[in-house]
Amino acid sequence: MRFIGWIIAIPVAFIVIAFAIANRTAVGVHFDPLPYELDIPLWAAVIGALAFGFILGAVIRWLFDHRWRAEARQGRRHVRALEREISTLRQRLDEAEKEQAQAGKAEPGQNRIAPPGDAA
Known part of the structure; x- marks a missing residue:
């Protein structure tokens, strides 16, 4: 270039x-x-x-591109918030897997998620 x-x-x-x-x-x-x-x-x-x-x-x-810069700034903030949420959820998942492994119910890396609502 x-x-x-x-x-x-x-x-x-x-x-x-x-x-x-x-x-x-x-x-x-x-x-x-x-x-x-x-x-x-x-x-x-x-x-x-x-x-x-x-x-x-x-x-x-x-001056006319202010709107696009503001939207990009807002999008970056949203992405950062989602990345923090992902990090928190991964940490919680790791903690839950460790607890299950210690209880002998499941091995680490195996995810057991309860079915939603009335599903059997």
């Missing part, structure tokens, strides 16, 4: 570098209605706008 990332990243890096070299002309960036103006290279303005858009999109996506 890391190899695929490098295969994609290297050509993209070359394209960005070529774009930066070809677009070194200074452009004026105005912050209307503020009185500020900034002269920066065209490549910096374009790449800065792309980076800003990427970061803004990532933040918005993170």
Whole structure:
């Protein structure tokens, strides 16, 4: 997977570098209605706008994914509770098997469970 990332990243890096070299002309960036103006290279303005858009999109996506993160957190808590219950039940089963073995009624590892309700 890391190899695929490098295969994609290297050509993209070359394209960005070529774009930066070809677009070194200074452009004026105005912050209307503020009185500020900034002269920066065209490549910096374009790449800065792309980076800003990427970061803004990532933040918005993170905010909208809150529901899924909350569900995953709740699911992890539920799994932990079930694992604790399984551990407790196994411990109780081991204790019951030992008691039965000591009483001579059954050998360890042999589970005898009473039938439910009216079943014979």
